[in-house]
Each structure stands twice: as C-alpha cells, then as structure tokens.
Amino acid sequence: xxxxxxxxxxxxxxxxxxEVVCSMVKEGEVGxxxxxxxxxxxxxxxxxxxxxxxxxxxxxxxxxxxxxxISKNRExxxxxxxxxxxxxxxxxxxxxxxxxxTMPHAVAVKCDLCGGEPECVxxxxxxxxxxxxxxxxxxxxxxxxxxxxxxxxxx
Amino acid sequence: MPGGYIGxxxxxxxxxxxxxxxxxxxxxxxxxxxxxxxxxxxMLTDELPLEVKPLEPENRLIxxxxxxxxxxxxxxxxxxxxxxxxxxxxxVGASHSHGYLGPYLKFAGYDGFILQGAARTPLYLWxxxxxxxxxxxxxxxxxxxxxxxxxxxxxxxxxxDTAVATIGPAGENMLCGSLISNERYxxxxxASVGAIMGSKKLKAIVIDSRGGKPFHVNDxxxxxxxxxxxxxxxxxxxxxxxLGPKGTHMSRWRYNADHPPKDCFVRAGKxxxxxxxxxxxxxxxxxxxxxxxxxVKFKVTxxxxxxxxxxxxxxxxxxxxxxxxxxxxxTGGGETFEASAGLIGVDEPxxxxxxxxxxxxxxxxxxxxxxxxxxxxxxxxxxLLTKENTDGLELKWGNYEAAKELLDKIVKREGFGAVLADxxxxxxxxxxxxAPKYVIHVKGTSMNMHDWRxxxxxxxxxxxxxxxxxxxxxxxxxxxxxxxLGYPELSEDPISADGKxxxxxxxxxxxxxxxxxxxxxxxAWSVPGSLDFERRAIAAATGWDDFTVDEELNVGKxxxxxxxxxxxxxxxxxxxxxxxxxxxxxxxxxxxxxxxAFGDYLPGMVKEYYSLAGWDPxxxxxxxxxxxxxxxxxxxxDL
Numbered sequence: 013x014x015x016x017x018x019x020x021x022x023x024x025x026x027x028x029x030x031e032v033v034c035s036m037v038k039e040g041e042v043g044x045x046x047x048x049x050x051x052x053x054x055x056x057x058x059x060x061x062x063x064x065x066x067x068x069x070x071x072x073x074x075x076x077x078x079x080x081x082i083s084k085n086r087e088x089x090x091x092x093x094x095x096x097x098x099x100x101x102x103x104x105x106x107x108x109x110x111x112x113x114t115m116p117h118a119v120a121v122k123c124d125l126c127g128g129e130p131e132c133v134x135x136x137x138x139x140x141x142x143x144x145x146x147x148x149x150x151x152x153x154x155x156x157x158x159x160x161x162x163x164x165x166x167x
Numbered sequence: 168m169p170g171g172y173i174g175x176x177x178x179x180x181x182x183x184x185x186x187x188x189x190x191x192x193x194x195x196x197x198x199x200x201x202x203x204x205x206x207x208x209x210m211l212t213d214e215l216p217l218e219v220k221p222l223e224p225e226n227r228l229i230x231x232x233x234x235x236x237x238x239x240x241x242x243x244x245x246x247x248x249x250x251x252x253x254x255x256x257x258x259v260g261a262s263h264s265h266g267y268l269g270p271y272l273k274f275a276g277y278d279g280f281i282l283q284g285a286a287r288t289p290l291y292l293w294x295x296x297x298x299x300x301x302x303x304x305x306x307x308x309x310x311x312x313x314x315x316x317x318x319x320x321x322x323x324x325x326x327x328d329t330a331v332a333t334i335g336p337a338g339e340n341m342l343c344g345s346l347i348s349n350e351r352y353x354x355x356x357x358a359s360v361g362a363i364m365g366s367k368k369l370k371a372i373v374i375d376s377r378g379g380k381p382f383h384v385n386d387x388x389x390x391x392x393x394x395x396x397x398x399x400x401x402x403x404x405x406x407x408x409x410l411g412p413k414g415t416h417m418s419r420w421r422y423n424a425d426h427p428p429k430d431c432f433v434r435a436g437k438x439x440x441x442x443x444x445x446x447x448x449x450x451x452x453x454x455x456x457x458x459x460x461x462x463v464k465f466k467v468t469x470x471x472x473x474x475x476x477x478x479x480x481x482x483x484x485x486x487x488x489x490x491x492x493x494x495x496x497x498t499g500g501g502e503t504f505e506a507s508a509g510l511i512g513v514d515e516p517x518x519x520x521x522x523x524x525x526x527x528x529x530x531x532x533x534x535x536x537x538x539x540x541x542x543x544x545x546x547x548x549x550x551l552l553t554k555e556n557t558d559g560l561e562l563k564w565g566n567y568e569a570a571k572e573l574l575d576k577i578v579k580r581e582g583f584g585a586v587l588a589d590x591x592x593x594x595x596x597x598x599x600x601x602a603p604k605y606v607i608h609v610k611g612t613s614m615n616m617h618d619w620r621x622x623x624x625x626x627x628x629x630x631x632x633x634x635x636x637x638x639x640x641x642x643x644x645x646x647x648x649x650x651x652l653g654y655p656e657l658s659e660d661p662i663s664a665d666g667k668x669x670x671x672x673x674x675x676x677x678x679x680x681x682x683x684x685x686x687x688x689x690x691a692w693s694v695p696g697s698l699d700f701e702r703r704a705i706a707a708a709t710g711w712d713d714f715t716v717d718e719e720l721n722v723g724k725x726x727x728x729x730x731x732x733x734x735x736x737x738x739x740x741x742x743x744x745x746x747x748x749x750x751x752x753x754x755x756x757x758x759x760x761x762x763x764a765f766g767d768y769l770p771g772m773v774k775e776y777y778s779l780a781g782w783d784p785x786x787x788x789x790x791x792x793x794x795x796x797x798x799x800x801x802x803x804x805d806l
Contacts, residue, residue, distance in 0.1 A: 025416060025471035025478045032474055033239050033394075036387050042238050043274065043381025053327030055350070056317075058468050058482050134395060135239070137402075137476040138416065 013145045014089030016067045017049075017123065017130060024140035026053045026060030030132035034123075037131045039116070046116035048123040049132055049141075062141055064132075065112040065123040067091050073122075076107030081120075088128070095119050169194060170385035171234030171685075171708035172202075173278045177299060179292060181367050182224055182284030186299050191278060198711060199798065202233030202278070204261050205683035205726050207249030210281070211259070212733055212802055221253040221260075221359070222341055222366040224285035230272075230372075231279035233685025237270035237473070238384060239394045240704050241401060242690035244269055244473040246279075246349075247682060252635045253359025254343055254535065254590065254612035257737040259730045260358025261634035264349040265472040265687050266480075267376075268330040274379030286368040291319065295375045304370035311335050311528040312348035313496075319373055330374045335530020336578045338365035343590040343612060344535025348527060351496045352470055352480040356532035357637045359612075385710035393707060397690070397700040398476060406647065406693050416469040418481030424463045438758040439621040439645055441505035443512045443564055444541040445607060445750050448618055448758030454514050458504060461488070461516025470496075477689055483520055490517030495524035499689075506537035506616035510607075511544045512564030522567060529578050534613035536577055538606070539587035539594040540570060545605045546598055556598075558582040592748065608748035609636035617645070620751060620760050624658065624667040627772050630747055631671065633730030638688070640675035642667060647693035649674055662760045664768040668775035676723035683722060725797045727780055728789045732803045741787050744773050 034047035049064040067084075071091050074082045081097035082104060084090070093104070098119040105113050105120060113122045123130075125143075133143045168174035168191070178187045191197060192209070200206045207229040219225040229249045236243055246269035252260030272279070275296045282292075289304040307315045315333040323329060330350055337345035338361030345361030346354045355361075384390055440451040465486050469478035479499045485491055497503070497520070507526050508519035526533040546552040547562035554561065558576065560569040560583070576584025587594045591613055595606035607613060609629050614636035619626035624642025632639035641647070643654040644661035652673045658666070677698065681691045684701060691697040698716045705719075706712050734743075752766025774784045781793030794803050 025469045027471035027473060027475050027478070029239070029474045029476065032237070033391065035381060036239050036384075036391055039381065040387050041381035042384055043379075044270075044376070045274070045379060046381055055327060055470070058470060131391070135398065135476070137398070138478075 014067070015125075015128075015143050015145055016089065017064050017125065017133070018142050018144050018146065019062050019064065020140050020142070021059065021061045023138045024051065024060040024062055025138055026051060026055070029135045030062055030141055033131050033135045037126065038121070046114075048114070048121060050111065050114070063111050064141075065091060065108075066110065067125070072107045072109060073104040073113060076103045078103065088125075090125055091122065092124055093120050093122060169197065169234070169709035169711065170383050171238065172197070173273055173276060173382055175277050177277050177280035177294070179280060179282050179301070180284045181282065181286040181290065181301070181369060184286070184301060186301065199722070199725065201680075201683035201705075201722055202236075202685055203231050203245060203247040203683040204249060204679060205722060207231040207247055207279070208259060208261075208726060208729055208733070211249050211251070212729060215251060217736055219251060221251050221256055221363060224367065225283065226251045226363055226366075228282040228360060228363055228367070229279065230282070232269040232273055233683055234708050235704055236685030237273045237382070238685075238704075238708060239391055239474065240686060240690075241394060241398045242472065242475040242477065242687035243685055244475065245682075245685050245687055246272070248347070248355050248358070248360050250358060250360060250363055251737075253362045254357075255610045255635045257739050257743070258610070258734045259634045260360065260363075261637065261639075261682070262347075262355040262357040262360045263682065263688075264332075264347070264353045264355040265475075266330060266350045266353035267473045268332060268349050268353075268372075268374055269685065270473045271328070271330045271374045271376035271379070273382060274376045275374055276380065282364070282367060282369060285366060289368050289370050291371040291373060292369060293323065293373045293375070296378045296380060307333070307370045308339060309336060312530050313351055313528050315371060316348070316351060319371055323373055323375060325375075326377075328376045330376075331371060333371035334361040334364050334369075335528060337530040338362055339370075339530075340578060340580065341365045342531070342536075342577065342580075342588055344532045345530050346527075346532045348530060351527065352498055353472065354498065354527065354532070358635060361530050384708045386707040390704060390707035393700055393703040397694070397697075397704070400696050400700070401476075401690060401694045403695050416471070416476075416478035418469045418479055419467050422459070422463045422465065422467045422483075438760070439617045439619065440501065440509060441616050441618045442509045444510055444545040444605060445618050445620070445755070446545060446605075448621065448755050448760070450512075451618060451758070454509055454512075455501075457514045458508075458516050458519055462520070465516070465520070472687065475687065475690075479689060485517040485520055488515060488517040490515075490521045493517065493521050493524070495520040496527070497523055502616045503533045506533035506613070507570075508567070510537050510541035510616070511566070511570055513567045513570065514565065515567065518567040522570060525571060525574065529574060531574070531578075534616040535590055536574060536587065537616065538591035538608060538613040539577075540573055542591055542594055542602060542606050543573070543583075543587060543598070546600075546602050549601075549605075551600050551602060552598065556583060595748075604749045604753075606748040607750045609751070610743060610746050612636060619645075620662075620755050620765055621645070621758065622661045623664060623765055623768070624661065624670050626751065626765060627667050627769070627776070628671045628675065630769065631744055631773060631776050632675075633727060633734060639678055640671045641678060641692070642670045642674055644670075649677065649693055650695045651698045652677060662763055664772050668772045668779060672776055672779040675727060676720045678723070679726045680719045680723035683726070721797070724780075725799065728782075728793060728797055729799055729802055731780075731782065731787065731789055732799065735788065741773070741785070744787065745769060
C-alpha cells in the first residue's frame with residue numbers, strides 16, 4: 013500500500029504552517045488560500061482540522077471529471093489533475109467529499125504529495141500530519157471522516 | 168516594492184471618519200527601519216507634534232507588520248503598535264502581539280494601519296480585502312474582551328479566518344496599564360495601548376482574511392530552506408522554551424507531569440519569581456512549586472499562533488478546587504501569574520489561573536494594576552491601610568476574592584479603586600506614609616513581572632528600555648543566553664553589576680532589530696544562528712542580497728538612539744532612567760541577593776550603558792558622531 017498524508021486532528025494546534033508552506037512550494041507565493049492543504053480552524057471548540065487529499069483508491073473526483081483530466085497513478089497511488097486537460101468546470105470540487113480540491117486560479121488543483129517528499133510534513137513538529145501507509149493509523153483516518161461528516165458543510 | 172511588503176498602509180482618522188490608503192516609504196527608508204517597531208517609530212517621529220499628550224486625539228496608534236510577517240519563516244506573526252506611551256507620557260510606546268492579526272492584515276492587502284483622531288461614539292474598524300469600514304460599536308461598549316470578541320465574530324460571520332482585537336472596560340475608561348486583546352490569547356499589553364484606543368472611542372479591530380490575496384517574496388526556495396533550518400535550530404537545547412519530547416508543545420510541556428517540577432527553576436533561577444510584593448524572596452520557590460504542582464492536573468490544550476511550532480498559547484481548564492470548570496486562555500510564560508496572583512500571595516492554582524484570565528477580560532496588563540494592588544496588600548498587612556481605607560476589603564496575602572473586587576473597583580475608578588487606578592507610583596504617593604518604600608515601579612508604571620533583583624542585567628534592561636519598562640534589553644542573567652552575541656551560557660553572577668551594561672546593550676541591539684522584521688521574539692531569542700537566519704530570510708524575502716549581520720545590529724542601534732531622541736524631545740532626562748520604585752532599589756531581606764542593593768549600582772550601570780550607546784555618559788544625550796553614523800541627522804535637529 014502507498015504512503016499518503018495522514019491527519020491526526022487531536023495533535024493539530026491550528027497554526028497553518030502547512031498551508032503557508034504549501035502555498036510557497038506550489039504557487040511560489042505567500043498565502044493560505046491558494047494551498048493544496050487547508051486547516052479548518054474552530055477556535056471556540058479548540059479544534060483544528062487539516063484537510064488534504066487522501067489519494068483515495070476509488071476517487072470520487074475521477075468519474076466526475078467530464079474531460080478526463082484526473083487520473084490515479086497505480087504505482088505511486090497519487091491522484092493528479094492534468095492542467096492542460098482541465099477546463100475549470102469545478103465538478104471535481106463538488107464531487108470530493110473532503111473538500112480536498114480547490115481552484116485558486118483557472119484550473120482545479122490538489123495535493124500531489126510533492127513527488128514523494130511532502131513539504132508540509134517537515135514543518136509539522138506536532139506530527140498532526142505524517143506521511144505513512146494508511147494501514148498504520150487507519151482508525152485515525154476513520155475518525156477524521158467521522159468528524160468531517162459531523163461538521164457537515166465545510167466550505 | 169521589495170518582496171515581503173505589500174506596499175500599502177491605511178490611515179484611519181476617527182475624528183473625520185475617513186479611511187485613506189497610503190504607500191510605504193521609499194526603499195532607502197525601508198532598509199534603514201525595515202518594519203514593525205523601526206518603521207512605526209520612524210513614522211511616529213515624523214508626524215507626531217511635540218506637545219501632544221498620550222490620550223489626546225492627535226496621538227497615533229501605528230500598527231505595523233514586518234517583511235517576514237505571514238511568510239513560512241518560523242513564528243512570522245508579529246504586529247507591533249508604536250505610539251506615544253500612555254503609561255510614561257514622555258517615551259515611545261511599543262507593544263507587540265502575535266496570533267493571526269498581522270498575517271491576515273497582509274493577506275487583506277496592508278502592511279499596517281495608522282489610527283488617529285477620536286470618534287464621538289464607539290466604533291469598530293472592519294478590514295476586509297478590498298473593503299474597509301468603520302462600524303457602530305455602541306452595543307459592544309462595556310463588554311469585556313472575551314464577550315466583545317465573541318459578539319463581533321458572530322456579527323461578521325467568522326469561520327475561523329478572522330482576527331478580532333478589542334479593548335475591555337479598562338481601555339474604555341482610559342486606565343493606566345490597559346491593553347488590547349488580540350483573540351484573547353495574544354495581548355498588546357504595553358504602553359497602555361488599550362487606553363489610547365479607548366480615548367479614540369474605537370472598541371475593536373476586525374480583520375477578515377477571506378478573499379485575501381497571497382503576496383510576493385523575492386526568492387521562495389531560499390526562504391523555505393532558511394525557514395526549515397531555522398526551525399531545527401530553534402529546537403536546540405540552549406533555547407529556553409524548546410519543545411518537549413515527541414513534539415510536545417511548550418504550553419503542554421510546562422504542565423507535563425513527567426517534566427520534573429525542579430526543572431522549572433533551572434533557567435530562571437530559584438528566587439526570581441515575584442511573590443508577595445517582593446517582600447520575601449525565600450517564598451518564591453515554594454509558591455512556584457505549588458502553582459505548578461496544581462496546574463499539571465489541569466486540562467491544557469495548545470492553541471498556536473500563525474505558523475508557530477512552539478504553541479506557547481493555550482487554553483487551560485481548571486479541574487479541581489474552587490475554580491473547577493473555569494477555562495482560562497493564556498499565553499507564554501509566568502509573568503502574568505506572578506503579577507496577578509504571586510504578588511498578592513495567592514497560591515491556589517485555580518485562583519491564579521482565574522485572576523490572570525480576569526485581568527485579560529477586563530483589558531488590563533496584569534503588571535500595572537497588579538503592582539498597585541500588591542502595594543495595597545503590603546500596606547494593609549503592615550497596618551498602613553485598614554478596612555476603613557479599603558472600602559471594607561480585607562487585603563491579606565492570598566485573599567483572591569478581595570483582589571477581584573478591588574480590580575472591579577479600579578476598572579470603575581470607584582472608592583479605594585480610584586487610589587490605585589493611575590499606576591503603582593501614583594498609588595504609593597496617594598497612600599502616603601511609608602508606602603513609597605514598598606512600591607514596585609519603573610518610570611511610574613510596572614515592568615514585566617518577575618523578581619529581577621535576582622537578575623540585575625534584566626532589571627537594568629527594564630530601566631533603560633526606551634519604550635518604558637518592557638522586554639527591549641533582556642541581558643543574559645535569566646532564562647536564556649544569547650550564543651550569537653558571544654554569550655553561550657547564562658551569566659555566572661546574575662546579582663552583580665559587572666558586565667551587565669554591555670550584555671544589556673548588545674542584547675538590546677539584537678532584540679530591537681528582531682522587533683522590526685515581523686517574527687515573534689520566541690523564534691529568535693537565544694536561537695543559535697538566529698542573526699544569520701534572519702539575514703538570509705530578509706535577503707530571500709526582500710531581495711536585499713547584500714544585507715549583513717552588522718547592518719541588522721545597526722538597525723537595532725538606530726532604533727535605540729531614535730527612541731532616545733524621541734524621548735528627550737519630550738523632556739526626558741537621566742533622572743527618568745533612575746525613576747525606579749524603592750522596593751527594587753533596596754536590598755532584599757532574604758534570598759541570594761540579601762543585603763545587596765541594586766540601587767547603589769544603578770547610576771553607574773546607566774552611565775556605562777550610555778557610553779556603549781554612543782551617548783553622553785552624564786546627560787544621556789546622543790553624541791553628534793553617533794547621530795551621524797546612524798544617519799539620524801534629520802530626526803535630531805535640535806539636540
């Protein structure tokens with residue numbers, strides 16, 4: 013099984029380091045609204061939830077794309093969007109149950125695991141984001157999904 | 168515009184109700200003053216008339232970020248307020264806060280904003296990307312900082328992307344020592360900035376980052392490389408507040424039961440905790456141990472600032488005792504515990520957490536009212552005050568209920584509260600008799616509260632700081648050494664005058680430079696290699712590739728002398744640097760400093776410091792060659 017980004021919200025302090033680093037790496041700019049990873053902050057509840065693509069085995073986004081711009085690499089496990097094929101119709105944004113696809117510019121973008129060395133992980137000393145095989149902490153991953161469902165609309 | 172800057176600031180004139188956009192100064196000025204404290208001070212010096220008093224409408228509150236604010240550099244979340252100091256009345260005022268306000272301000276499109284004038288009715292300032300408004304805040308007037316923040320977040324439909332800074336009742340009533348609460352965990356606490364904001368009838372500032380835009384830096388990959396190396400160095404054991412094992416955050420580690428309580432004395436020294444109005448340092452270790460032993464049972468949750476791996480801010484739920492169930496939202500170190508609880512001998516852990524939080528809610532920096540309250544307690548214990556003077560309150564050591572009531576009276580300037588409402592020095596004079604012998608104050612107001620008679624360099628730093636007593640010149644006697652300045656270890660003899668002026672001068676140059684660039688001091692204080700990381704980060708962000716470490720320290724030196732010029736133009740003299748409460752000057756009756764009087768050495772250390780700063784050792788006036796070297800000729804025409 014391939015390594016993916018695993019999230020443990022109980023360890024997240026809501027600092028948004030992952031977002032600003034992602035923005036710098038992927039967009040070459042300092043920002044938090046153009047990153048592939050998003051941390052939803054609930055300061056009242058003191059609950060912080062980083063959201064990022066799980067690189068699903070059967071991704072919801074792939075069949076939703078009318079221009080077949082999204083594909084999953086069976087070897088690396090990474091789900092990627094071909095910017096050349098993407099028409100910016102945003103159907104994949106709706107299809108993803110986790111809000112993991114965004115469209116800061118004309119085309120949809122998502123986490124590609126930085127080619128196997130995800131930068132956000134290096135900046136998360138809290139270890140709320142780790143890069144590992146899902147089997148190891150699959151229970152935590154299920155917790156995230158449960159929390160996401162409970163929270164309902166996130167975007 | 169160099170990278171890292173947005174290039175735009177807002178000017179909000181509350182008298183006129185006008186909001187205008189302005190550009191940043193040209194590149195040569197930016198390079199001289201960089202941002203934060205430096206740039207704010209330069210703007211204030213240029214535009215504040217000499218005769219203005221702190222609470223008059225002409226005073227400014229200049230909120231300024233730095234070129235690194237918001238970037239991936241560790242803890243790049245600083246915003247600094249620069250103003251005429253509301254506590255001293257004649258010095259610069261500088262107040263820092265972190266959290267999310269600075270980064271969100273930059274994403275909304277501004278490096279900073281200047282508040283001036285005074286509104287007729289309460290307002291709040293709402294900054295969004297592309298839209299800035301002044302809104303009615305009458306319904307918020309009188310609310311404490313937490314209530315006002317909650318109401319505003321509800322009003323603007325916050326979804327976790329809004330920073331709200333508000334004043335409390337203390338600021339509304341323009342009291343000495345009032346602060347601006349920035350999302351309850353982070354406080355602009357120095358210089359009475361809350362009172363100045365209150366005098367302008369501005370209740371709050373709301374910064375909504377939604378719809379904000381990213382900004383440009385000159386060399387992203389180089390900035391990321393520096394940022395990562397910096398974070399690793401910040402975990403070095405020499406750093407005073409490093410993370411605990413397995414990424415435990417600072418806040419959680421402080422209260423970790425596996426963290427032996429004795430460890431919490433190592434860095435600061437056993438006798439530096441401020442207890443019972445500093446009347447008996449021997450009580451210091453016991454008080455500290457009792458609070459900490461109780462607090463390890465509390466439910467502590469780290470709540471980090473923007474892009475910070477330290478997470479010194481936290482929420483703490485009291486789990487036992489009379490305050491069981493109370494949730495306090497706190498920051499950083501122990502100062503506020505000592506100022507609001509230690510000084511009056513409160514050693515019930517839940518009560519200490521409650522009192523800290525209550526000070527925040529009322530909108531007070533705990534050290535200023537805390538020092539006035541603790542003076543009253545000591546006077547009461549000594550029989551100088553009785554229930555007849557104190558409106559029936561029994562001000563005995565440890566009585567936290569009376570402390571809360573007294574604070575409520577101070578906030579309303581009611582009865583005995585009015586005696587204490589204008590700072591500790593004034594309170595001592597009003598109480599009369601021997602009260603001035605017992606008072607803790609520096610320049611009439613209070614300091615960052617620990618018992619610095621156990622760390623003379625740090626105490627000297629509080630006395631000579633150009634912005635009134637605050638963390639401008641830490642020295643190397645307590646908490647953290649400064650390896651980059653040739654101090655790999657803490658000083659061996661913290662209770663002596665030897666070498667203190669030099670350590671204070673050197674650490675001040677570094678600290679004031681770091682106050683300009685947009686990072687939290689906790690990311691830089693004592694971090695090995697910090698000066699070089701800062702140089703590289705500034706070069707990567709702005710494109711100033713030839714920036715050197717010397718140039719960094721020169722920015723610090725320039726600010727130190729410009730503060731002096733600003734203050735002297737407003738009548739400051741050497742006497743003001745020696746204006747320190749008798750309790751701090753006199754020898755302690757117990758503890759390791761027993762019998763040694765800081766006051767005997769202070770004038771000599773101050774002279775030595777003046778010489779190091781390039782000022783006349785007798786008058787403290789910056790020498791012509793110093794002004795020339797630092798390029799301050801325009802700012803010092805009549806000195």
